[in-house]
Amino acid sequence: MKIHEYQAKELLRLNKVPVPLGFVAHSLAEVREIAAKVVSFPVVVKAQIHAGGRGKGGGVKLAHSVEEVAARAEKILGMNLVTPQTGPAGKKVKKLLIEQGVSIKHEYYLSLVHDRASAGIVIMASVAGGMDIEKVAAETPEKIIKVNVNPLLGIQSYHCRNAAFLLGLPVEAIRQFNQIINSLYQLFTEKDCSQIEINPLVLTDSDQLYALDAKINFDESALFRHKEILELHDPEEDDPLEAEAARFNLNYIKLDGNVGNMVNGAGLAMATMDIIKMAGAEPANFLDVGGGANAEMVENGFRIILKDTNVKAILVNIFGGILRCDVLAQGIVQAAKNSHIDVPVVVRMEGTNVEQGRKILADSGLELITAVDLQDAAQKIGSIVGGLK
Ligand code: GDP
Ligand code: MN
Numbered sequence: 001m002k003i004h005e006y007q008a009k010e011l012l013r014l015n016k017v018p019v020p021l022g023f024v025a026h027s028l029a030e031v032r033e034i035a036a037k038v039v040s041f042p043v044v045v046k047a048q049i050h051a052g053g054r055g056k057g058g059g060v061k062l063a064h065s066v067e068e069v070a071a072r073a074e075k076i077l078g079m080n081l082v083t084p085q086t087g088p089a090g091k092k093v094k095k096l097l098i099e100q101g102v103s104i105k106h107e108y109y110l111s112l113v114h115d116r117a118s119a120g121i122v123i124m125a126s127v128a129g130g131m132d133i134e135k136v137a138a139e140t141p142e143k144i145i146k147v148n149v150n151p152l153l154g155i156q157s158y159h160c161r162n163a164a165f166l167l168g169l170p171v172e173a174i175r176q177f178n179q180i181i182n183s184l185y186q187l188f189t190e191k192d193c194s195q196i197e198i199n200p201l202v203l204t205d206s207d208q209l210y211a212l213d214a215k216i217n218f219d220e221s222a223l224f225r226h227k228e229i230l231e232l233h234d235p236e237e238d239d240p241l242e243a244e245a246a247r248f249n250l251n252y253i254k255l256d257g258n259v260g261n262m263v264n265g266a267g268l269a270m271a272t273m274d275i276i277k278m279a280g281a282e283p284a285n286f287l288d289v290g291g292g293a294n295a296e297m298v299e300n301g302f303r304i305i306l307k308d309t310n311v312k313a314i315l316v317n318i319f320g321g322i323l324r325c326d327v328l329a330q331g332i333v334q335a336a337k338n339s340h341i342d343v344p345v346v347v348r349m350e351g352t353n354v355e356q357g358r359k360i361l362a363d364s365g366l367e368l369i370t371a372v373d374l375q376d377a378a379q380k381i382g383s384i385v386g387g388l389k
Contacts, residue, residue: 001217001218001220001223001229001230001233002050002215002216002217002237003050003216003218003229003232003233003234004024004048004049004050004095004097004232004234004237005046005048005097005213005214005215006022006024006048006095006097007216007232008214008215008216009022009097009211009214011187011191011216012183012187012211012214015183015184015186015187016179016183017180017183017184017187017211018176018180018208018209018210018211019210019211019212019214020044020099020100020101020102020210020212021039021099021100022044022097022098022099022100023037023097023098023099024048024095024096024097024098025073025077025095025096025097025098026094026095027077028070028073028074028077031045031069031070031073031077031096031098032066032069032070034098035066035069035070035098036066038066038069038098038100039100040100041063041064041065041101042062042063042064042101043062043063043064043069043098043099043100043101044060044061044062044063044097044098044099044100044101045060045061045062045063045069045072045073045076045096045097045098046059046060046096046097046098046099047059047060047076047079047081047093047095047096048093048094048095048096048097049081049086049091049092049093049237050091050234050237051081051083051085051086051091052083052084052085052199052215053083053084053085053086053131054081054083055131056083056084056131057081057082057083057084057086057090058076058079058081059076059079059081059083059093061075061076062101069098073096073098076093076096077093077094077096078092078093078094079092079093080092080093081093084134087256091237094236102202102204102210102212103204103205104200104202104203104204104212105202105203105204105205105207106127106202106203107129107130107199107200107201107202107212108125108126108127108129108167108200108201108202108203109124109125109126109128109129109130109133109136109144109198109199109200109201110123110124110125110129110180110181110184110197110198110199110201111123111124111125111195111196111197111198111199112124112184112185112188112193112195112196113194113195113196114194114195115146115148118148119151120148120149120150120151121148121149121151121185121188121189122146122147122148122149123146123147123148123149123159123163123181123185124144124145124146125144125145125147125163125166125167126143126144126145126167127143127167127168128140128143129199129200129201130199130200133199145163145166145167147159147162147163147166149185151189154185154189155181155182155185157178159181160177160178160181160182161174161178163177163181164177164178169203170203170207172207173203173207173208173209176208176209177209180201180209180211184196184198187216191218191226191229192218192219192222192223192225192226193216193217193218193219194217194218194219195215195216195217196214196215196216197213197214197215197216198211198212198213198214199213199215200212200213239254241254241304241307241308242254244304244307245287245300245304248297248300248301248304249290249297250287250288250289250290250297250300250301250304251266251286251287251288251289251290252285252286252287252288252301252304253285253286253287254284254285254308255273255282255283255284255285255286256282256284256310257276257281257282257283257284257310258281258282258284258310258311258312258313258385258388259276259281259282259283259284259311259312259313259314259315259381259385260283260284260285260287260305260306260308260311260313260314260315260343261273261276261283261284261285261286261287261305261314261315261316261317262287262289262298262301262302262305262314262315262316262317262318263287263288263289263316263317263318264288264289264290264291264293264318264319264321264323265288265290265291265319266288268288268317268319269286269287269288270286272315272317272374273286275374275377275378276315276378276381278378279378279379279381279382279385280382280385280386281313281381281382281385281386284305284308284310284311285305285308287301287304287305289301289323290323291321291322291323292322292323293323293327293328293331294323294327294331295327295328295330295331295334296331296334297331298327298328298331298332298334298335299331299334299335299338299339301331301335302314302331302332302335302336302339302341303335303339306339306340306341306342306343311343312343312384312385312388313343313344313345313346313381313384313385314341314343314344314345314346315345315346315348315377315381316328316332316345316346316347316348316349317348317349317374317377318348318349318350318351319349319350319351320349320350320351320352320353320354320357321351321352324351324352324353324357325349325350325351325352325353325354325356325357325358326353326356326357326360327353328349328357329349329356329357329358329360329361329364330360332345332347332361332364332366332368333360333361333364333366336364336366341366344367344369344384345366345368345369346368346369346370346371346377346380346381346384347361347368347369347370347371348370348371348372348373348374348376348377350373358370369384
């Protein structure tokens with residue numbers, strides 16, 4: 001689960017990581033109230049959306065007077081912010097962070113993530129922090145340093161010294177850097193984070209370190225034991241189709257392609273997405289209807305897949321176990337009757353009651369394309385999508 005920058009900074013503040021003084025605003029009136037309290041300029045006006053790259057998209061602006069704060073805020077609040085991370089559709093800005101500006105001597109990158117290779121937490125840092133970190137990672141990866149932490153031993157002072165040394169931090173900032181890393185590590189493990197990213201961590205003219213930006217993600221499977229984190233969830237930032245799917249207990253993740261797919265079982269769903277890609281097409285979603293799905297869930301699955309206007313074809317790939325093929329077939333027929341399916345549907349099913357399932361589909365009068373096996377299904381989807389180009 002993602003949270004907003006202003007919420008992440010509040011958590012940092014509570015954990016003694018220095019952040020600039022700032023307040024969240026939901027309206028222009030609130031912006032003015034906050035600006036009137038500001039001690040000195042510049043002030044930074046920052047769009048709060050669940051995506052990075054806001055600076056590049058015009059969602060982070062400096063202002064040098066109360067009037068300028070208001071003018072900047074008026075432009076950003078309500079705008080559709082398009083950044084390299086939002087996709088072309090962008091995200092509507094509904095909140096702003098109005099923050100005390102900081103004089104920047106240097107921008108560093110600092111993050112903590114799980115590292116599957118070492119089965120621990122890795123601290124990543126770079127002297128080349130700021131808005132071009134993706135370019136640094138792609139072109140000069142040697143500028144990103146990594147310090148692995150053994151989860152059983154926890155963070156040690158040598159981890160901090162190594163990172164500080166590799167970054168070439170000035171002596172004045174090292175003590176503060178150690179404290180920041182220790183606090184972040186504690187926050188990460190205590191709250192079951194999956195990522196903490198501070199980009200930039202800045203060094204000011206007076207050699208003070210500040211977290212100028214903060215992105216924190218949480219492991220959703222652990223949220224049951226962090227009620228206070230769950231309260232930070234902002235439903236307005238959720239993908240509307242994913243939110244609807246969650247209400248129907250469907251495991252759906254929207255993707256960018258044009259082949260919708262409905263599968264039972266997460267492993268089979270992953271394999272099916274691979275097969276769609278190998279056929280030269282791109283999946284429009286991940287959808288696991290679950291082992292125990294009924295006809296109604298299949299119908300809901302179809303409805304959600306079809307709400308995505310990118311979908312040009314659907315691949316149904318079901319291995320009938322607990323979800324029997326005849327139940328699936330009834331679901332497809334029901335869905336076709338209740339919702340208008342206007343794209344080709346390729347069905348591959350195998351397993352319990354497959355003959356009955358095939359008969360239900362054949363007798364339904366629907367124009368379905370049946371596939372004998374996975375390879376056949378992939379070829380059929382590939383040629384449908386290939387024919388669209
Ligand atoms: P992002 O683009 O979504 O990652 O948003 P950031 O919060 O990282 O802001 C983007 C950039 O704005 C930073 O890399 C800084 O260069 C700049 N910026 C943010 N806050 C301040 C500030 O207080 N003072 C100055 N001078 N620049 C800032
Ligand atoms: Mn940033």
